[in-house]
Amino acid sequence: MPNPLTLVGTYGSPYSLKMRAVLRYRQIPFRWAIQGTADEQGIPRPKVAIIPVLGFPDASGEVTEVMVDSTPQIARLETMFRERSLKPTDAGLHFLDLLIEDYADEWVTKMMYHYRWAPRESVERARKLLPVWPGLHATDERLERMGEYIVDRQVSRRALVGSTETNAPVIESSYIRLLEILHRHLEGNDFLLGDRPGSSDFGLYGQLSQLVIIEPPSTDLCILHGPR
Ligand SMILES: N[C@@H](CCC(=O)N[C@@H](CS)C(=O)NCC(=O)O)C(=O)O
Incomplete structure (x- = not known):
């Protein structure tokens, strides 16, 4: 078996759960390293x-190369592994798959x-x-300080991302739609575009893994408007 890849992320990060689900679905061996813990030791820092x-090992198993940004990460995995590909064979569906993935990554993330x-x-x-995910063993005081930070x-940073009072009605009605x-x-249908998942399924899953489980108002809206 080849040396496993490494995925650094955390449970509250939609893109981390997106990529963790991709690796699991594709049955690619990987090590899950929670950001901010000792798991990260020895992994080079990305430029951004x-x-x-996503960390790639050399022949000895040491992570010597890292990359960020989930869409190119998925594309890179497509070049490395053939089984359980996410790429639709039909060119039109492939375009739609990338479009919906982008919608999830760039718009649903605002929700x-x-x-x-x-x-x-x-x-x-x-x-x-x-704060608890990277700090399971931290003192209560430290957890409080981390939470505050x-x-x-x-x-x-809300306005930077687009979550303003002006935009709120647009974001909220778009979520319900x-x-x-x-x-x-x-x-x-089991998937968005056919009988197997594409990148778009994982993009949406990542954002929804937070929206419909962690945040109470968006979870309540999900139960009301679309529990499937
Ligand atoms: N386009 C990137 C977005 C990744 C992203 O925005 N990650 C967030 C966490 S979910 C992050 O690291 N933000 C930087 C920060 O909060 O400092 C992707 O698809 O992976």
Whole structure:
């Protein structure tokens, strides 16, 4: 068996869960390294400090190359592994698959950020939950400080991501429309575009892994408008 890849990410990161699901579906051996823990030791830092980081080992198993950005990561995996490919064979479907993946990565992520960092109850939940994943053994005081740091940073970046009072109605109605479309579509289909998943399924899964499980307001909307 080849040396496993490494995926650095965390549970509150939609793109990390997207890539973790891709690796699992494709049955590619990998090691899951939680960002900010000792798991990350020895893994080179990427030029752009974002997660997930995909690490490639040399012949000895040491991670010597890393890359970020989930769409090119998926493309790279397509060149390395043949089995259980995500790429549709039909060119038209391939285009649609990439388009919907991009919609998930670039637009649905605004819904995710908005529902996590705008409603007070979500912010309070994230304040308690997010620090625990990298800090399971941290003291209560440290968890509190980390929660404070994360909340201050993320809430102050809301406008940068597009979550403003002006945009809120657009983001929120778009989320409900997505839920309703998925609810109807999944009644008769297992996947978005055929009988096996493509990149778009994983892109949407990553964002929804947060929206419909972690944040209370968006989870409630999901139950109301599209529980499938
Ligand atoms: N386009 C990237 C986006 C990755 C991304 O935005 N990751 C977030 C976490 S989910 C991040 O690392 N943000 C940097 C930060 O918060 O400093 C991808 O598809 O992987």
